[in-house]
Each structure stands twice: as structure tokens, then as C-alpha cells.
Amino acid sequence: MRFRAKIVDLACLNHFSRIINTIAKLAKTCILRLTVCKLYFILSDKVANGGASMWCELSQGNFFDEFQMEGVAAEHNEIYLEFVPENLWRALKTAQNAKAVKIKLTNKHCPCLRVAVELPSLSSSSRIVTHDIPVGVIPRRMWNDFREPSVPDFDVSIYLPVLKTMKSVVERMKNLSNFIVIEANLSGEMNLKIETDLVSVTTHFKDLGNPPWASEDGCQSSAQGRDLESMAEACIDIKKLLQLLAGQQVNPTKALCNIVRKRIVHFILLHEEVSLQYFIPAVA
Amino acid sequence: MFPLGLFWRKCSATFLSFYFHLECILQCFFSLAVFGRAIHAIARISDEFWFDPLEKGLALRSVNSSRSAYACVFFSSMFFQHYCCTAVSQPCQKEKQLSLPCKLIIKSVLPVFRCVNVLERNVEKCSISSSPSEHHITFQLLCRHGVVKTYNLTFQECDPLQAVFAKHMCPNILKVHSRLLADVMIHFPTSQEEITLSVTPMKVCFKSYTEEDTDFSRTMLTEIQLNPEEFDYFQVGVDSEVTFCLKELRGLLAFSEATSVPVSIHFDRCGRPIAFSIEDLLLEASFILATLCEAEKEAASPEPNSYLYKCCIFQFHSLFFGAVSYKEAIGDTFQSLVTASDTEEELGALQSSPVL
Known part of the structure; x- marks a missing residue:
């Protein structure tokens, strides 16, 4: 399982962080589903528990300058991660004037999304801020819990x-x-x-x-x-x-x-x- | 949480029979904002603080309850539009005492300077006075449109504590603009209580502190690496990693940004205090914070070895930075802040020598 992505364009970065902010306000924890061309943020609180569900979908090509991912297997080329969107928002909100933001899936103490922000500095080299956001990797047998909800038969x-x-x-x-x-x-x-x-x-x-x-x-x-x-x-x-x-x-x-x-x-x-x-x- | 590991001295003075008169007027808008921010910074340390008027100026001091943090802000008499501190000894009292330190509750003073930005716009003058007969300090704000706000605050007579900390003995000194430090700190979540500063001659790194039993699957870790070139002055004698509380530092930074004076950081190995100080012609401030002492690390480096190590590093360091003189530039302008003991000098020559 590999994932690595990079945003260079400032407008894309700001747009992306606004989306993450929106998601952070809707969900304490959510699922990030990565496929080759799309990212999904999924909240599936069980309706029986009176909770709400969310499904947010975006094309990676509109935000990322580099985007590489490799799922568990060739035929299931996807990654499902559980994480706290607030953490990602915190990492991105202080990256408003970044030269580049890299996001990478790592496994040091535990599985993490490492967000490395390259900020302009007073010296010749940039200032690097890294945030390790802990994530939980969702095993494949549970992927079915996070399928796209169908549009209900509305009145x-x-x-x-x-x-x-x-x-x-x-x-x-x-x-x-x-x-x-x-x-x-x-x-x-x-x-x-x-x-x-x-x-x-x-x-x-x-x-x-x-x-x-x-x-x-x-x-x-x-x-x-x-x-x-x-x-x-x-x-x-x-x-x-x-x-x-x-x-x-x-x-x-x-x-x-x-x-x-x-x-x-x-x-x-x-x-x-x-x-x-x-x-x-x-x-x- | 962890004690400062410092010596403390009590300034002794007899108060029973002594009169004291203080009058200072803050006029310049800038000064008032700076003074207000100093109060806010002090408020981060403890619930109460000492208001310590001296002949040369006014000192505000505070120590937290666990004695792991100490702050002192000294405003020279020139900071004020008018400053007058006279003590009148009673006939029976032969010795003339100059200071009457008094302890104030921070909660009662904060409302006076609650919204610093509004103060700047509305207040034309602020006068702080105390007179012998009444047992209170008066803060008077003369605002626009002739509005006068008067706060009479009672105080408690009490000796101030002072941290005895020889800054010049610290092998590691960094001097950096407060803006840069603030830019570093915003990356940490407000819930972050402690951070670790680790330095080597090649790099400086601030990172979130994690306890041994930290659940890594729940905690976000943040790390910021800085190039030594970003510092106004950079001297690392000993590679070290010190952990301290962020709350107090945030207070100092808000204050120092108002003054736009660079912040000096003096520190040693872990377990020894770290001092953040700012200094210009009109004011001096220093915040001394305890650093976490990790017993294992201490045990791993027995004293003699570390001494040797220190010597070597010192030599290396003086080569690295060219001329480093330990000439003692005695700070004669103001009384030293951190301590009244004679071990405290400013390494003026050292601090002003530029990197490279």
C-alpha cells in the first residue's frame, strides 16, 4: 500500500483546505477513500443511531500536481483510511502561503498521513513543517460498510x-x-x-x-x-x-x-x- | 508539573512602617499597548503577580504555584511619560527602603487592560499611582470624550520571589525575531501543552512532546525544522533537547510582538531551565521555564564526562563562530532582571556578534 501526493498551486491548496475545513466541521472522524483518480470523504453514522451520513467526492486531478497510489492489490486498487479531519485541517490552515504541500502515507510508530509543508523562510532554504496524522487502515472486508449511498426515493x-x-x-x-x-x-x-x-x-x-x-x-x-x-x-x-x-x-x-x-x-x-x-x- | 530547579531569593524588606509614593503615567498609545500585553503575558503564569516599583523603573513579577515558571517584566522609568517613585521613611525608621512590592490578583488587573486594541484607540493617558495612606493602587484611564475610568485595587504586601538564574552560563544561546518564533508556534495545536526544542550546530527543531505512554494512534505529531541562518544569533555549545510548557511562551510572544524586539533563548541540557528574554532601551522581560528532566538521560551521562564534553564543544564552538569572547559586559543601565545576585551579566558583546 502506497500513497503520495503533492500540491504546489496555491489556489488549489486553499480550495483543498476549505473542503477539509468543511468536512472537519461535519465529522469528528471520517473515512478517506483513495482511488487512482478520486478522493472520497465518507461519514457513515448509522441512521439507526440518529446520526448523519456524509459523502464527499473530489477528483484528484483538480487539486494535486502529483498523485500516486497503490492499493492493497491490483484488482482492489483502493485505500480506506480512518482519520480525524480536524487534524488535517490544522495542518493545512497554517500552510496558506506554502511553496508545496506533500501528503504521504507512512508507518513509523503507527500508520500516519505525513503532511510536509514547505514554507518560505528568511534563509535560502525553506522551512519544513511536518505533521504526522495518525490514521487507521480499514481492512478490505469492511469496505462494504462505506459504499456510496443511493439517492433515496424522495417525495x-x-x-x-x-x-x-x-x-x-x-x-x-x-x-x-x-x-x-x-x-x-x-x-x-x-x-x-x-x-x-x-x-x-x-x-x-x-x-x-x-x-x-x-x-x-x-x-x-x-x-x-x-x-x-x-x-x-x-x-x-x-x-x-x-x-x-x-x-x-x-x-x-x-x-x-x-x-x-x-x-x-x-x-x-x-x-x-x-x-x-x-x-x-x-x-x- | 516539573519544578524549575532554581534557587529562589526573597527580597527582604520591612514594610510595617514605611511610606511609599508611586506615580507613573503612560501616555503614548504604543506604550499602553505594550504595558497591557505585558499584563496579559504575566497572566499566563499565575493568578497573582507582584507589582514592584523601584527607583529605576517598575517591575512586574510572577511565579506559578508549582514554581516551574517565572516571569519578570521591567519597565524603565523612561518607558513612562512620567515616573516617580519615592519612599518616605518614617522618623523612627533609619534605613530608607526603596521598594514596596505588593501582590495583586491578576484577575483584578486584567479588566483594566482587557482589550488592548481598543485601549490603543480610546485611551489617551493611563496613570498608575499609589499613595501611602490608602492601601491600594489606582489605575486611571483617561479616555476620549472626557471619560475617566478609575480602578482602585487593593493589594497585599508581600516579598517578591526572584529566580536566580545565570543566563551567561548557558552554552546555548539563540536570538530570533519574535515574529519567527510566533510563526513556528502557530503550527502547534492550542491543546499542545509541551514542546521539545532540540538543537545541534547544524539545525534547530521544534516538535510536539510526547510522553512515553502516548497513544501514537491518537496523537498528531508536529515537527518544525529551522535552519541556523534564520536566527539573528546562533550559538550551540551542547547538543541538547529540552522540553518546556508552551502556554507561558505564547504569552511572551504576544507581548514581544507588540514591542518587535528579538527574543533571546538561553538554555542548557534537559532538566535545566530555559530563559526567553527580550531587552531594549525601555524594557526588559524574561520568562524562565522549567524543562522536563528525564532521569534516564541524566543517568546515562555522568558528570565528569559531560564536563569534558562541554569543554570540547566550547572549543569547537569558538572555532566555528570565530571570535567568541567571554568578556563580561556589565549591564549597567538596568538592574538585572532574573536575579539580583552578581552572577548575572549580560553577554552583550557575545549577543550582538553576528553569525558568520
Whole structure:
């Protein structure tokens, strides 16, 4: 098993560290899956435990100037590592003006991702900062636990409003309640609601638009058969939602959510070549 | 956690019958910010500190409860727009005492200088005074628009402790701009408690300290290597590896960045204290921190050998750096900070000699 990668371009480095920052805000520990052309950050908290899941996918070619990896075997050319994204974010946040950042899988005291940052210095030679981030190597028999989640058979799919606006609304609602109801319909309307004994607050969003989903198994047609005005609602943990909204470092080019009535809310954020999916289960 | 391993002296003075009058005014915005940051740096050491007005200037001292860290910041009288410290002895008292050190709770002083950046903008003048009859020190901030904030803080009369540490006996001296040190420290997580500094004549390395029972599968390790060329002055007499607390150093760095004075680091082998000091015409500060003593390492190098080793290295070192004179440049401008004992001189000549 070998892995070695290098980022030289500053814009790529900053973009990459922003993504890591987003992930660090969503997951305490997560799985990094490496393939020849892609990196995946996976969080698969079991829905039964009330947790949320995340699937973030990016092409290595958009970030790395060098990227070499060799999996356990030729036919399974992948690496699965468990690590704390906060550690990687810490290593990258102090590398904002680095000349180069190298990431390498090593095994000194324990398996580590070694992040070597080459910083400009006052002398002729660069200053080298190395961080050894401990990782756990996930054995192949457990890889199946980290498969890409399928898009659920949703009742409503809708584009989200500007995330900053949504964040400031949810932030205020968080002070009043622990749960939030997201409801939307197929005519571009979405409401964010909280209800407590003392107060009910609803924020209405209009003209958001509903993304067209190519129908394979009649998913779209079944949606068409439904009443366009009827709301599909799900009540979710407000902290989980705020985590997602507050963690966004760049406004994604496309943000949408799929609601399965009373079961799950599925968020998809797209930014250039990066996609982030986040699943928040509904509470009963 | 680990004791400083220093001698301590108590400045003896009788306070019972003696009057004291202190008046100092800080005006320049820059000075006020520097003074405020000094208080913040001192706050990292302990909950209380000594406010020690002397004839030549004002000293702030602090020792932590386990006596593993000592800090002293001395502001010369020139630092203040006006400084006057007079002691009036009572008729019955023959000897005239100059100092009345008093112990203040850091929590009561911090609010005065809470937000240093705001102070710079709003405060036009700060006066610190104490008068004999009232048993308190007064901090008065004269702000814009005629707002005056007065803080009367009671104090406790108490002898200050001083660490006796002969800096000039240290074989290893590094002098570096505080900016660079701060740039190094930001790579360590705020939760990092101790770091290890290891030096050889060829390289300097700061790394996270790990205890023997550290679980490597959970701890992120960070290491920063520096080239000796990055230092303003670089003298390594003994290869050494010292481990010390980061918290206090961070305080000093925030303070020294405000003054933009280089930081000198004096240290020996592990187990001996390490001193971080800054010095310019108007102020001096030194923070002395205990370093972790690893018993095994000590046992491995018996005294006679290490002495020999030291001699050899010293010779090597003087070849390496050209002229190294141990001429004692006696710091006559200010009283020395770390100790009042006569072992303390500044190696002025040595420190100013450039590398290469």
C-alpha cells in the first residue's frame, strides 16, 4: 500500500483546505477513500443511531500536481483510511502561503498521513513543517460498510436558497428549539418551521425551483402524479442542519435537498468538481 | 508539573512602617499597548503577580504555584511619560527602603487592560499611582470624550520571589525575531501543552512532546525544522533537547510582538531551565521555564564526562563562530532582571556578534 501526493498551486491548496475545513466541521472522524483518480470523504453514522451520513467526492486531478497510489492489490486498487479531519485541517490552515504541500502515507510508530509543508523562510532554504496524522487502515472486508449511498426515493426535490440566508435563519431558530421542520413542495416553495409550547416560527421561501430528475424507474413521473402544492415535511435535529450550513466555506454553485416524508433529508451541494452529500435522518 | 530547579531569593524588606509614593503615567498609545500585553503575558503564569516599583523603573513579577515558571517584566522609568517613585521613611525608621512590592490578583488587573486594541484607540493617558495612606493602587484611564475610568485595587504586601538564574552560563544561546518564533508556534495545536526544542550546530527543531505512554494512534505529531541562518544569533555549545510548557511562551510572544524586539533563548541540557528574554532601551522581560528532566538521560551521562564534553564543544564552538569572547559586559543601565545576585551579566558583546 502506497500513497503520495503533492500540491504546489496555491489556489488549489486553499480550495483543498476549505473542503477539509468543511468536512472537519461535519465529522469528528471520517473515512478517506483513495482511488487512482478520486478522493472520497465518507461519514457513515448509522441512521439507526440518529446520526448523519456524509459523502464527499473530489477528483484528484483538480487539486494535486502529483498523485500516486497503490492499493492493497491490483484488482482492489483502493485505500480506506480512518482519520480525524480536524487534524488535517490544522495542518493545512497554517500552510496558506506554502511553496508545496506533500501528503504521504507512512508507518513509523503507527500508520500516519505525513503532511510536509514547505514554507518560505528568511534563509535560502525553506522551512519544513511536518505533521504526522495518525490514521487507521480499514481492512478490505469492511469496505462494504462505506459504499456510496443511493439517492433515496424522495417525495420532493428542491433547490435551496442562498445558504448564508438559510444559515442566519436557522441560527436564530436554534436558540428557540432543538428541532426544525423542513417542508417543501413541487412548486418551488420551502418552509423552515419550529414549534415550541411558547412560540411557532415559520420562514417561507418562494420560487426556489425544483430540479428535473431524469426518470429511470418512473420516479419523476410518480412525482408528477402528485399534487404540486402539497408539502413533504421532515423534522430534523437543528444542530445537524446548522453544522452543514455553517461549515460551508464557499457558496456552492448548486445546492439542493431531497425530502423523504418523515424519514430523511438529503442535501446535495455541488461546487465545481466537488460534490458533497449529507443525509440527516428525521426524528419521530 | 516539573519544578524549575532554581534557587529562589526573597527580597527582604520591612514594610510595617514605611511610606511609599508611586506615580507613573503612560501616555503614548504604543506604550499602553505594550504595558497591557505585558499584563496579559504575566497572566499566563499565575493568578497573582507582584507589582514592584523601584527607583529605576517598575517591575512586574510572577511565579506559578508549582514554581516551574517565572516571569519578570521591567519597565524603565523612561518607558513612562512620567515616573516617580519615592519612599518616605518614617522618623523612627533609619534605613530608607526603596521598594514596596505588593501582590495583586491578576484577575483584578486584567479588566483594566482587557482589550488592548481598543485601549490603543480610546485611551489617551493611563496613570498608575499609589499613595501611602490608602492601601491600594489606582489605575486611571483617561479616555476620549472626557471619560475617566478609575480602578482602585487593593493589594497585599508581600516579598517578591526572584529566580536566580545565570543566563551567561548557558552554552546555548539563540536570538530570533519574535515574529519567527510566533510563526513556528502557530503550527502547534492550542491543546499542545509541551514542546521539545532540540538543537545541534547544524539545525534547530521544534516538535510536539510526547510522553512515553502516548497513544501514537491518537496523537498528531508536529515537527518544525529551522535552519541556523534564520536566527539573528546562533550559538550551540551542547547538543541538547529540552522540553518546556508552551502556554507561558505564547504569552511572551504576544507581548514581544507588540514591542518587535528579538527574543533571546538561553538554555542548557534537559532538566535545566530555559530563559526567553527580550531587552531594549525601555524594557526588559524574561520568562524562565522549567524543562522536563528525564532521569534516564541524566543517568546515562555522568558528570565528569559531560564536563569534558562541554569543554570540547566550547572549543569547537569558538572555532566555528570565530571570535567568541567571554568578556563580561556589565549591564549597567538596568538592574538585572532574573536575579539580583552578581552572577548575572549580560553577554552583550557575545549577543550582538553576528553569525558568520
